[in-house]
Amino acid sequence: MIEFRSVRKTFADANGKETVALHGLDLRIEPGQVHCLIGTSGCGKTTSLRLVNRLEEPTSGQVLVGGEDVSAVDVIKLRRRIGYVIQSGGLFPHLTIAQNVGVLCDLEGQATHEVEQRVHELLELVNLSPSKFAARYPNELSGGQRQRIGIARALALDPQYLLMDEPFGALDPLTRGELLSELQPLFSTLGKTVLLVTHDLNEAFALGQQVSLMHQGHLIQTGSRDDLVQSPATEFVAKFVKTVRGGGS
């Protein structure tokens, strides 16, 4: 379970002027649930995500992971319990695919053959042939393949939680659809608690059991696809759902 309790976050710019990114966010993500944060850019969704693995610290309020206040746990241990996937995968260009996927296992001090075995499993999990890909470098891979590796890497230490920041943002629609249809069963079999940030409503509806729509640092509405479409809480929700559905596939 991931929980936000009255989380407020402000940033100061170079001149010391404050801007509010989050005005007191309250949100619960149930265990095993895939929850999507959606909204236009600057709405605070990425900030919310980064508060979970403490890439940002809240100005006030609490973020809890598994019932523990994240500020009370060792940040390294916390992050290794939470997989992190960013746009384009965030792969290290100087490392091979195997090294990218195995880097955390290596840092955890696992023996070489254990790491190799784990990398093998993970590549199979994301449907990439280990013998074909392990020794390659990220620049030899397509965008979709890179994104799969990014996910495999995030799963390396078998974390209970997964944070995904615009994971499909850089992919063409065809690749995105293919990857989405593969990921849906993967998430449900693995039983991870997933928090996913996207600006694409179709993606959110395809993956998320719950979708939270944010706007200008406020959470507007949380609910299932049907909730948002059939009983939008505000005019903004109705408009947002309509424009996206109208323009999308």
Place this chain on the structure above:
Amino acid sequence: MWRAGVWRAGAWQAIVALKILVVSCVLAVSLVSQETIRIGAKRFTESAVLAELMAQTIEAHTDLNVEVKAGLAGTMICWAALTTGEIDVYAEYTGTGWATILGQTSKITGPLRTFFEVRRRFRDEHDVHWLEPLGLNNTYALAMREKTADELGIQRISDLVRHQRNLRVGFGNEFGSRNDGYPGLAAAYGLQLAQVSTVEHALAYEAIKAGSIDLMDVYSTDGKLLRFELRVLEDDRQFFPPYHAAPVIRGDVLQKHPEIEAALAKLAFRVSDIDAQALNYIVDAEGISPADAATAFLEIEGLIEGTSASAASARRAFARVRKSPPAPGSGVAARPGFSELVAKNYGRVWTLLLQHIGLTLAAVLLAILVAVPLGIAIVTRRRLRHALLGFAGLLQTIPSIALLAFLIPVLGLNVRTAIAALFLYALLPILRNTYTGIGGVTPSLVDAARGMGMRPREVLRRVQLPLAMPTIMAGIRTATVIGIGVATLAAFIGAGGLGEFIFEGIALTDTGLILLGAIPAAALAVVADVLLGQLESKLRSPGVS
């Protein structure tokens, strides 16, 4: 065991016998060496030639053995060697005796007055005796091209006043600023030269030959005066202090061997300024040894008998130069060709090259150890960054000679000073490139690394350093190439390296010698750059292109 014991007894006897033999040999040698007179020479051509002249005269006219100890660095070292008994005799100049050894700051004029005053003081204060002067006066002087001097009708320094507006003048640093140099001279003659520039002394000869200056300061017995066909202007107001050369000898040696004085009296006033110029010339420009030059002179002057075969070419060279000064440039032609020069100095090129590599390597490695961590530290610390980059940039703007001059009082005249200067120059490129390289790593990659749970040092080691490596290596390459260039200046402070050839070449106006230092230094820079480039592409991951 028994057999071993017998063997041992035999060995002992042998060792004892050997010891007795060695000890008696040492005693015999030291008995003989008590009769050996040691003549010192400072580290320049004329001092070495005068030492040989004195040594060979003493050898020919007494029963004493003579040994020359050449290459003593400077007056005070030579003087210390004399007073402590390391050497017994050397040739000193009256003006140097007055100002440097006696420490007199007042001006003294008149060759005779100076000689008698210096002689009296040395005798009374140090029990060191000046024998009769050799004749030459190696003082400061002003010189012009013969042709220009003829055209303008200039013979004496006071003639310069008429042309003071038009003459282009190049003075050495020291002469230009010393009280007994130009400032004093100007006052004494009422001379106001309009166009005075400062020129490194050795280069001024080339400048006057090329016609870019008309007047320069010289030492009056310099061999180059002959090679460059220069006229020494008469010091008609006797402004320059006299620097007459004479043998100086310790009192106890003189008392025990009065025959030395009698022998050296034969040299009194026999070596004129022109003789000294010719002797210096054939040693500097024609590669004749100081010993052969001295033998040739003594034989020609009839001061020693016979015509030794070994000095034959020296005799011919001296006679030729003395009779008709060589045409400009002929000295260079008479020198060995470049390939001969290389063959002759082959061993030394390697030694100096290794020193050069050692200096650069030590400095660059130290700079890497300091600048890479600092370059990492300043990525996140803005104030420290401005301070450090500013400081390193400032260091870079200090001319290398000035930087060496600043460091000498702190670290002394040695290899450490040279390494310190090279180190300071290497800092900026490595510091700046480390900062740029680390700071230039795509932020989302650092974010991914942190977000997945890498510790700061793991992010640095696994992500930032490998990705910044090409940039850091480029900084190290720049630092190394700069270092190889600047390391030629190490020779300035006696720290070795290929600069030795370059400075010797400049001092002797020998292009071949300059090239002998410059070519390997340039080649070294190119090779180092290529090797570091190869190392970089080896270290670079195939995933980053």
